[in-house]
Amino acid sequence: MGSTAGPAGPARRLVTGAVALLAAASLVTACGSGDGDSGNGGGGGASVGGVDDGATLTMWTRAATRPQSEALVKAYNAAHKNKIELTVIPTDDYQAKVGAAAGSKDLPDLFASDVVFVPNYTSSGLFADLTERVDALPFADKLAQSHIKAGTYEDKKYVVPHTLDLSVLFYNKDLYRKAKLDPEKPPATLADWDRHARAVDALGGGVNGTFFGGNCGGCGVFTWWPSIWAAGDDVMNEDGTEAQLASPTAKKVYDTYRGWVQDDIVAPGARDETGVTWTGVFPKGKIGVMPMPSTTLGLMPKGLDLGVAPIPGPDGGRSTFVGGDAIGISATSDKADQAWNFLAWSVGDKAQVDVVAAHKDVVARTDLASNKHSEADPRLVTINELVADGRTPYAMKFGQTFNDPNGPWLTLMRDAVFGDGASVDKNNDAVTASLAD
């Protein structure tokens, strides 16, 4: 969730926190009472599966992915001798907290991180090298490769995927029907999306075509970039030191969004939306079609008839931002074998299917994209299969460039969509300057 870095967390808490907790709780009961196979995903030896000897491990995660982390930890604790003590830290404070703890060598045994900040941590030596352990997993190459890539620094692997959060289009089928649109035909191009949003918006009566977080850099990254990627373009060079956000494709995307703003297709509040409540708008049932984090699917109201589709580019194609949290063992932990026991278990079949997939979340492995839970809900298959088409952007200076509310990317976004879009090129240079800082 580079994306929802900061943004989506509190929103989820505000809007659907209670539902989430209930869901997590029921899940855990289900898992806890299951037969006691503490399965470490495959393979027995300590080297592959780690050590389960009753150690107490500390773990940090950010509030944005709390339901997912809590479900995994509870299920693990119920079936293992090792015990994990999970601390949830407010999303906006997470970077500061990790930074301070790194300085005083007080990092917990395990800590998850918004995947876009991982390069910052690997390059600073905060994580322990997991290369051999990860490679020894029988499904190593099936792990979400964009997370693995984000956590690879100088050819060493430091993290495994913890929770995956993908940006996908949610569309309201009831409103589609009312607007005489085919509810089984979600937008396949940005132009479709534009047409659909305008058709739904025309219904009036407090209904709006679409919505986005217009004062939230993380939201823009998470929901706009897939449209650029879908066209085969990139947003940065490979090293993440040069922005390519003024390309013709990017400008086409901004133009579409600007049209929505100018013609009031967007629900009120988009301009002020700092990311705290952006995921709380769609569940109210008054929005036609908008990009949303996949982690919110399990938290949507029961009565809401919603469809899920990949985010399209201007002329078709599909992509997604493979966000969420990756997790590693801190370099200062003296219980690496025990900590690895949790990590290996968490990406194993049982945890992925019985905990992650049961919670309607995206599995961290491509070989489990289709499982007994996703079969019951084809939307999950759509999302799970997207992992392969998606990307996780890589930049050392990601946070200060794209997530910082006073950073250059938010200026670009707002000028491009709420302004006249004339300064995109100039602002792109400012983004490059920040990336290369």
Added chain:
Amino acid sequence: MQVKAPDRAAAEHPVRPDTPDRRSRTPALLRRSRTLQGMAYAAPTAVFVAVFFLLPLLLVGQMSLSDWPLLAGDRGGNAPENYTDATDSTLFWPAVRFTLLYTVLVTVVLLGLALLLALLVQESRPGAGFFRTVYFLPGALGLASASLLFWGLYSPSTGPLSRTLERLGLVDDPVSFLGTPTSALLSTVFLVVWKFAGFYMLILLVGLQRIPHEVYEAARMDGASRGQIFRSITLPLLRPSLALSLLLCVTGSLLAFDQFFVLTKGGPDNSTVTVVQLIYREAFQRLNLGTAAALSIIVLAALLLLNVLQFRGLRHADDS
């Protein structure tokens, strides 16, 4: 207080000139032991100040002269790069200007209103106690909590304020209280005034009640009008309280952070970035403790200078 106590004892007790001096060498010894005693009394405070103020200050000073990323720690000196980086930032001068503008605005509105409130509730009429409590009540809230409360109130999509205005038919579309630079500034000033007016009212109220009734009576006997009494008696005699309020308000406003961090995060379009927000941003968004420390030192120096000037100005006004 702790320091004074032994002094007073020294003055009253031992060196009585009329007592025959039987222990001629003791005074020197006693004096020394009393000095030690005094130091012992002062020691806890001194240690506290040293550990929690001087040491961190020195560390910040050293940090400001070093390349010090949050994640990697000290990488050695690089002076004066952090200082030039800090002032070269495109946000630095706008933030300085905005912080000054905000300070002037808040100080004028806040102290004006606080004085008005204090005048309203200074007499012990029936109900005055109730209103004093009511005015002071917002002051009991933490600033961050109050900001969060107002953030909710101001929200165009979920807040009640905009919806009420719409229901009353005063506006057609949801009002975006934090949506433009001006509205964001004014909305924040409103919050701060709501939150702190009662506190400054209390300071001014104490000052008002210290003014002897006789002075007012004498003025009234002499036929002075209400306006004359206010200008020539209330204001001059209230000066110490006003000075204290001014000092607190200016310093507090220059260090504004919580309210903007919660309400606007410096937006929209970087129009409400305060200097302290820049420090936070350097340290925790850009993970650069060195530049953050340099900014802190700059702010500290500016505040020191301003407080010295303010003290001097007020003392000068007192003398004249």
